Amino acid sequence: MPRISVIGLGAMGRPIAHNLLGAGYEVTVWNRSPRPVEELVAAGATAAPTLAEAFATGTVISMVSNDEVFAQLFLDSDVLAHAPADSVHINMATVSTELARRAAAVHAEHGVGYLSAPVFGRVAAAEAGRLTVIVGGPAALRERVQPVFDVIGASSWPMGERAEQASIVKILGNYLIACAIQSMGEAVSLAERSGVDAAELITLLSSTLFQGPAYASYGALIAAHEYTPAGFTTTLGRKDLHLALDVAERTGVTLPVGEVLRRAFDQAIADGRADEDWASIAEQQQSATGPR
């Protein structure tokens, strides 16, 4: 039975660990808070008492919340120094490109294989093993862990030999979702003010020109003006938007829609929508002075 560790049992890490168990893996887990560890142990996983012991399986998936946590756990600790030879660490979190580069370098120093494998898909997709996995890193490593991606994802997409290439793709995918949310918010407002049924508009568009989950799922939330419970919060959305704005600034690309989104996220959070679904940025198109 192949062994694998899952580090970080949040909303996404938990279903990923469950699916690996279900697929017959011997799963070791580690998490900062104990509750999800207990749940996974009850389902058949083994709890690693330390992060170093989680690395002992030789194949490690981590899904932690942000750059800071990732750096603290894996780059600024001695975990990699004690990792077994030939081990591989698959980072599935969305991180900045700087962190992706630094992580690849630090893992290389310690002779630990490193893949960046962020995912598209919300919790339901993770539960169903239907995530879209974006993979950056050496082809040989990727091929070695492909069976793992096949359990987790509906499809996996190699995007280059460098870890940061996967980060860029993930950041751009989220950027385009945010753009779609904003523009659907504008269209839905215009429809409502013009006597067109917004839900019918979204159904039509997401059945024809704009098929696929981004328009259909966020469009439905926007047409219904329903943003709780959040699948992905406005706070997290703003974090990911800033990853895109940072890359743009560093590479000399202008993002005119990104500037619109920066204001929309800031305003949504000021309006108390931090913990609502990030589709709630769509709620800001009515002019204070306009007729209704």
Place this chain on the structure above:
Amino acid sequence: MPRISVIGLGAMGRPIAHNLLGAGYEVTVWNRSPRPVEELVAAGATAAPTLAEAFATGTVISMVSNDEVFAQLFLDSDVLAHAPADSVHINMATVSTELARRAAAVHAEHGVGYLSAPVFGRVAAAEAGRLTVIVGGPAALRERVQPVFDVIGASSWPMGERAEQASIVKILGNYLIACAIQSMGEAVSLAERSGVDAAELITLLSSTLFQGPAYASYGALIAAHEYTPAGFTTTLGRKDLHLALDVAERTGVTLPVGEVLRRAFDQAIADGRADEDWASIAEQQQSATGPR
């Protein structure tokens, strides 16, 4: 054999007329310039010597280029006054909501049935009879001409009893396409500056999050930086954007992305891209001062 007239044999009107001929309709055609009339007559259509004679079939499709031409031909002429009782006019062009309202009123005055039925889909979709038809107008009229929509379109969508409701939906669909073009242009620029293959990015996104023709077809043009021949020109795109901006202004809705698009279209046209595909607005994200 049911009779139908097609008025306006441009890029879209021609294939629509051909498909109606192919489906067994007795097709009468009228066009301001003679060349496409000759082509349709060679394919089996009858040329109407005057617009009034085109209306004599009792079922008329028109697909003319803009509000002004539509008003001149149908509203400011005496054509409707001489239309046979119980006739119906199906306007498939994208027109402003003001024109949609005025057209409905003028047709009603003359007892001529009026449907607004703008379409989504480019020339290839028209040729294949795979357009998406948006229908605004009385249900009884719509049901009467449903067999015509079934020849022209892959699907048809009733969006309300008022003609202008179909106009709004068409305007919003085009608005969302323009938003998608702009945001893909930003994402492709960022990808290229960051060492990510733009064509692979588009393939990935349009296979997963953003399925459907809008992202796939415009994304491919943007990733290839290929904007000729135009499927729909930048000039026409700007015209349709202004239809959305006008509705927004009239109804008191703000369109922050629409303002970005207004500048993008103006700049693209200033850059000589008026006759290129409207996806060419995507070519403006590189900062003059940024590194490459």
